[in-house]
Amino acid sequence: MQANSLVLDHVSKHFTQPNNGAALQVLDDIALNIAPGEFISIVGASGCGKSTLLRLILGLESEFEGQILLGGRAIRGTGLERGIVFQDHRLFPWLNVRDNIAVGLKNSPLASAAKQQVVREHLALVGLERFAEAYPHQISGGMAQRVAIARGLVNRPSVLLLDEPFGALDALTRARLQNELQRIWAQENITMVLVTHDVEEAVFLGDRVVVMQPNPGRIKRIVDVGLPHPRQRSDARLVALRDDVLGDFLDA
Incomplete structure (x- = not known):
């Protein structure tokens, strides 16, 4: 096993329904090995357990079958080695950028001066140096999501989890931030796991696309994209892969 590899070892998850106490299985036998620095896209219809899977990797859910290993160690609770970006940027309106x-450095052991330096570096990473003193209501939705990405990365985690990070943005802003995320991933050499409903986004960004199906959530297949970064959306090979993956849902 590679250092900092992320392994989902036959993970299953069920919830107990409050009305009758019956078990509702939401994930079934998820097995996936993610190499350090790999970009994995997880795509599937609503209800296939994509976001639940991210919560398990983040450590927000402790009750599940199987195990999740990071660098050979079982994940137990949240940790600085795993960052997350949600669809809603979740910025504090009373704090500036x-x-x-x-x-994101609240629980970091870094000294104050080192924290300030790391924040400056991440402001530069997402291109927001000039907006450091601005408040969330003074910046655009796309800029706010860049702040959220910087916050997710500021601890220099081994893995960044992204739960529909661009789902609330308009098409042009979304495309621009997909390009930005591609650049940041290449620059930081970090493992990224993206959950999305957008098949084009999944294929454009991912090294591999994990196609899930619901009831209960399970892996239908894994598609190797196999194209170098940076990528062009008009690349006929990407378009063909997108149509191939879309077929999984159109034929359902």
Whole structure:
């Protein structure tokens, strides 16, 4: 096993329904090995357990079958080695951009001066140096999501989890931030796991696309994209892969 590899070892998850106490299985036998620095896209219809899977990797859910290993160690609870970006940027409106990024360092052992330096580096990483003093209501939705990405990365985690991070944005802003995420991933050499409903986004960004199906959520197949970064959306090979994956849902 490679250092900092992420392994989902036959993971299953069920919830107990409050009305009758019956078990509702939401994930069934998820097995996936993710190499360090790999970009994995997880795509599937609503209800296939994509976001639940991210919650398990993040450590927000402790009750499940199987195991999740990071660098050979079982995940137990949340940790600084795993960051997350949600669809809603979740910025604190009373904090400026710099301080919102610094929130990610709350539990960091770094000294104050080192924290300030790391925040400056991540402001530069997402191109927001000029907006460090701005408040969330003074910046666009796309810029706010860049702040959220910087906050997710500021601890320099081994893995960044992305739960529909661009789902609330308009098409042009979404495309621009997909390009930005591609650049940041290449620059930071970090493992990224993206959950999305957008098949084009999944294929454009991912090294592999994990196609899930629901009831209960399970892996239908894994598609190797096999194209170098940076990518062009008009690449006929990407378009063919997108149509291939879309077929999994159109034929359902």
